[in-house]
Amino acid sequence: DAKTTQPPSMDCAEGRAANLPCNHSTISGNEYVYWYRQIHSQGPQYIIHGLKNNETNEMASLIITEDRKSSTLILPHATLRDTAVYYCIVRSLNTDKLIFGTGTRLQVFP
Amino acid sequence: ETGVTQSPTHLIKTRGQQVTLRCSSQSGHNTVSWYQQALGQGPQFIFQYYREEENGRGNFPPRFSGLQFPNYSSELNVNALELDDSALYLCASSLGRGSYNEQFFGPGTRLTVL
Numbered sequence: 482d483a484k485t486t487q488p489p490s491m492d493c494a495e496g497r498a499a500n501l502p503c504n505h506s507t508i509s510g511n512e513y514v515y516w517y518r519q520i521h522s523q524g525p526q527y528i529i530h531g532l533k534n535n536e537t538n539e540m541a542s543l544i545i546t547e548d549r550k551s552s553t554l555i556l557p558h559a560t561l562r563d564t565a566v567y568y569c570i571v572r573s574l575n576t577d578k579l580i581f582g583t584g585t586r587l588q589v590f591p
Numbered sequence: 592e593t594g595v596t597q598s599p600t601h602l603i604k605t606r607g608q609q610v611t612l613r614c615s616s617q618s619g620h621n622t623v624s625w626y627q628q629a630l631g632q633g634p635q636f637i638f639q640y641y642r643e644e645e646n647g648r649g650n651f652p653p654r655f656s657g658l659q660f661p662n663y664s665s666e667l668n669v670n671a672l673e674l675d676d677s678a679l680y681l682c683a684s685s686l687g688r689g690s691y692n693e694q695f696f697g698p699g700t701r702l703t704v705l
Contacts (some may be wrong), residue, residue: 526682579624579626579636579683581634
């Protein structure tokens with residue numbers, strides 16, 4: 482599975498958009514980009530995933546560059562409850578294991 | 592709430608002992624994955640069970656073993672506990688194998704080895 486690179490931490494003001502970047506320059510054609518988040522002392526929570534098109538759901542939007550070497554998770558209106566560690570994961574359909582990095586610690590402040 | 596439950600919530604053991612952790616999958620899910628999360632790190636894949644058979648294993652020694660039951664609940668057993676086994680143990684259930692279906696995580700079991 483391809484490795485991902487994320488900034489260790491980011492801050493965001495409440496009500497503003499949080500844009501979390503992820504680099505996955507060695508991604509293969511059949512690998513998906515997944516995002517999970519983990520609020521302190523809880524299990525990871527699925528957010529969104531995509532292959533090459535941009536995706537949106539009730540939680541977030543996922544923007545994948547045309548060359549698929551990077552992506553951005555967008556939380557359009559961050560709230561204090563969005564404070565968590567966000568993990569970007571590249572996953573092949575040939576394997577069910579999720580390979581987590583150390584993620585980005587997002588701190589939303591009032 | 593994901594519908595995935597784990598027991599116990601917390602556990603304290605001493606080095607050399609054995610431990611069994613339990614996981615109940617979300618209804619209808621036939622696949623369970625186990626992860627170990629050390630403090631300050633992301634979760635690390637231990638192994639996965641699909642319909643009662645092991646379906647992939649991470650870089651963990653044989654003293655980490657598992658079981659999946661006909662109702663798709665699962666156990667993680669760790670023998671000869673070491674201090675470095677202290678971690679949050681997470682299970683995740685999903686529907687199907689080799690699919691893009693998301694994995695739903697339980698709240699975890701916090702194991703402390705003294």
